[in-house]
C-alpha cells in the first residue's frame with residue numbers, strides 16, 4: 001500500500017561537482033500518490049494511536065488546499081477509518097480539486113469561520129457531527145503533534161540504512177526539508193547525531209518558526225536552523241521559481257510543487273552555489289511530497 005522505505009537517490013549537477021558535494025534526495029513523494037511524503041510520516045502513529053484507543057473516526061483541520069486534508073482523507077479510506085475534515089472559511093461550490101478528492105475518499109467536510117477556526121473551536125459544528133464523541137480521534141492542523149514527530153524520526157533511520165547499504169556511506173552532514181509547522185524538521189532533528197545539522201526552509205512569511213518549534217517541543221536539540229524560503233508568502237510564486245521547477249523536472253525527472261519542495265530546492269541550490277556547504281559534505285534533501293495538489297503541470 002505504501003512504498004516504504006522510500007527510495008534514496010543520488011543527484012549530480014554542476015554545483016555538486018564544483019563544490020565536491022555528495023547530494024541525495026529522499027523520495028518521500030513516492031510513498032503514496034495521495035498520502036505522500038511527510039503527511040504519511042505524520043499520520044502513521046496518529047492512526048496507530050487511534051486504533052489503540054478504539055476510535056474509528058479521525059477529525060482534523062486544514063485550509064481548502066491542504067495536503068494534510070487530502071492525505072488524511074485517503075489514508076483513512078485505505079485503512080478503514082471514518083474521517084471528518086474541518087475546513088477553514090466558507091464553503092465554495094463546486095469544490096476545488098483537493099476538497100473534491102477528500103470528499104470522494106469519504107471525508108465529511110465541515111466549514112468553520114476564521115474566528116472559531118483560529119481557536120479550533122468546533123462548537124458551531126457539533127450538530128452536524130453525527131459521530132459519537134467517544135469514537136473521534138483528533139489530529140491537529142498539519143498533523144503537528146508528538147505522534148507526528150515520532151513518525152518523522154523514521155526518515156533519518158531509513159536514510160542511514162540506505163546510505164550504508166546502497167552507497168557504502170556511513171554518515172550525512174546536513175539534511176534539508178521544507179517547513180510549514182516545523183513538525184517534520186523537529187522529528188528529523190531529534191534523530192541526528194551530534195555532528196549532523198538539519199536545515200528547515202520555511203515557506204511561511206514569518207521568522208519566528210524556529211523559536212516556536214523550540215518552545216513547543218522542549219526536549220528538542222538546538223541542532224537545526226531555519227532559512228526563509230517563502231518567495232513573497234505562502235503559496236506565492238515567482239517566474240524564476242516556476243522556471244526552476246520546470247528545469248529541475250527536465251534534468252532530474254522529479255516533480256516539485258511550488259508551495260513547499262520547489263521553494264526548498266531553489267533556496268537550497270542558492271546556498272550551495274554560494275559556497276555555504278563545505279566541500280566533501282554529504283547532504284540529504286527530503287522530498288516531502290505534495291505534488292498531487294500542485295496543478296502546475298496540468299497546463
Ligand SMILES: *Cc1c(COP(=O)(O)O)cnc(C)c1O
Pocket residue numbers: 037038039067068142178179180181182183184185257260261288289290291
Ligand atoms: C505539509 C508539507 C510540509 C510541511 O511540513 P511540516 O511538518 O508542517 O513542517 C512540507 N512539504 C510538503 C510537501 C507538505 O505537504
